[in-house]
Amino acid sequence: MTTSTSLLYWRIQNVRNRGLWWLFAVVAAFIALYVYLFPGLLSTGGISKFSQNWFPLALVSMAQAVLMLAGGISLSIGATVSLGGVIAATLLAGPLGVAGGSAVVLLVGAATGLASGWIVVRLGLPAIVVTLAASFIIAGWALLIMPRPGGAVPAWFSDLLAGNTPVALGLLVLVVLLWKLYLATPLGLSLYAAGENPVGAYRSGAPVDLSRIAAYGLSGLLCAAAGLFVAAQTGAGDPVIGNAFTLNSIAAAVLGGVGFLGGRGTMRGALAGSLLLSIMISVMFFLGLPPVAQYVAQGLIIVVAVALPEIAAMRRPRT
């Protein structure tokens, strides 16, 4: 009894890998193929560059997944990344310094998320409409701050995050650990209940509204962090650089088995999905596929990935 008691958390974690093994296997296969095509990946520099390419997509995929788990969705991911980037390029080299500027970026991201979340949850409006409106407002705000690419990020900061050391990978590990910690709080775990069965969760006394608004705040925070990283990576701010992230974040979350109806899926799945998307693009590049074919292949892979579990479920006898 005592052993099973202390192990409950880990056994639950293990059960949640169920249904993801095939995805992990596909990711591993793509990594193997990538290493075969590009053996340089296995050096410190290779891992650093690869994780720097993956890092912002990983963050926005988490930002999207946390909202999908809460029964929502965000179309303002890309705009928030851009806004984070232009604020970073404006402030980091200024009097606030890197620490102060980064803090402002993260606060602004969290605040935009919390505002959307408050409107969605308290006023009961559809998330897709509110975040679509938010995407216009945030994108416009980014253009007001910086009408064309510019600004600057201190070189030492760019070197730290996007140099030849795998700092990005370390940061990602840190973010994941913080997420695990959040999910181990009653507020974090309530996210699943609030997403799948809000009425039942409310009657159980779970903090439904709070956990959903908090999810929007976290989502905005993660997007702004991605924007900060992209600014450091490129050394400047660009008011439209984030646009592609909105749909890519949805693609990664869906690849990772996160459902649209709330409460279904896992963060590890979304991360694996973003990793698969990221590697896929690199592998197709190394295979010499033209960019147009890459888009088609990407679309096909997403459809197949979403269809496979359904087909497997159909073949399984009903019990």
Added chain:
Amino acid sequence: MTQDAIVAARSISRSFFSNRVLNDVSITLRAGTIHALLGENGAGKSTLIGILSGALAPDAGDIDIDGVRHAAVRPAIARAAGIAVVQQELSLTSQLSIAENVGMGALPRRLGLIDYSALMRRAHEVCALVGLEQDLARPVGDLPLGQQQLVEIAKALFRKPRVLILDEPTSSLSAHEAANLMAVLRRLRDAGTAVLYISHRLNEVLALCEWVTVLKDGVVTADRSLGGVDAQGLVRLMVGREPGDLFPRWTPSAEPAPIIAVEGLSAGMVRDVAMTIRRGEVLGVGGLVGQGQEDLLLGLYGAIPAVAGRAEFNGVVGLPRSVPQANARGLAYVPADRKREGLHLIHSIAWNLMIPSFGRAPSLAMRRTASERERAIALADRLGIKGDLTREVQALSGGNQQKVALAKWLPSDPPVLLLNDPTRGVDVDTKREIYALLRRFAAEGRAVVLLSSDTPELVNLCDRVAVMRAGRLVRVLERTELSEEAIVSAAMESAVPGAAA
């Protein structure tokens, strides 16, 4: 009131949109008492529970909790006072583990984090109490419905309630699980818990409860001890008049010709079933909950993949491969979950009644609204559906919703009706109407297949009863050998206790 009263509600009234649902209702829940709350659908039971648990505020009246007067109970007050409710609709999250679900909303914490070892210990206690023998790390979505209901009950017990309100807790439990629940409730009562028990199963109420409050149309018609009251008496209290016979008189049908014959049928849980369904009979399908009864109906209906060694449907050889094919051969199916499968809740009664007809109309023809309206009125009349047919179906009571779900198939005049628990959650009056209707269908030469979890219904209504266990048809009881004991013993035979679910 007496000293041991934990919750005393006095002169509660509540209206929804000028429709008075509760009128001057008083109820007292005492420590160490199992108290039954009875009433037909729409009598105001759910509203009363909502007010006692803080989900709703009363328009008038007040509620004493432990002697402190409240004009309205807020959910936080109810929780702090130890009032826990097991609702009919599950409040579970399918992806989370059993333990996490049991603790949701009251998770033990240490340094701000969930204390998983305390959660495990306490969840294990309550799950053992309700007889749920499962790995607590399993996601709730993996469990069959009956066990999910046990999780729901364990979740209420986890809060160590002083007042436990259960709304139809046994509706999807097997006989074994239900008996176990009764034992748990008695133990809680002996430990001083106040239990408010709502059920349509009168035998359970008689066996379990000491006190009864009966609601009829929002008014308390009885608040008394259950000593010396029998089932007939309870029905009288609920309907407020002599019940007459709940079941219509049984007359054998003139034309017992087979209309469906299958051998070696397997579908979903169903394994190797041979059966014949005859015109002019009501064939009951019984057994413990979840022994493959529903899959049998769905397999016959072409709604799930099925195989059969030999099959003949209404003169056509072979199983129907799809629902339209089954409809074409004269089969109609009325699902148990009428809210999700049987009806389109936000559409009008008339619209719902017309849906199966749309399938048979030439696809691009214009709808003829006048004739549709006439047909809808005729159907509603035939089944005794009262009121304005342009109302949304969700505005109807459960019983009337069920009647709409049944009525919509009648225009196509199906010779075979497959009914999945048509009287679940339906009040006594509507039950009687549905029973009379089913016998009438049989007398008209239709075959009625009635899947039911209500044993008296099977005994009194059916010509034959097929009893299923673990996916197999273990016994077909003829009319002469039908009795509750015969059905239950066939269903339980050699069933290992605990493995019954």
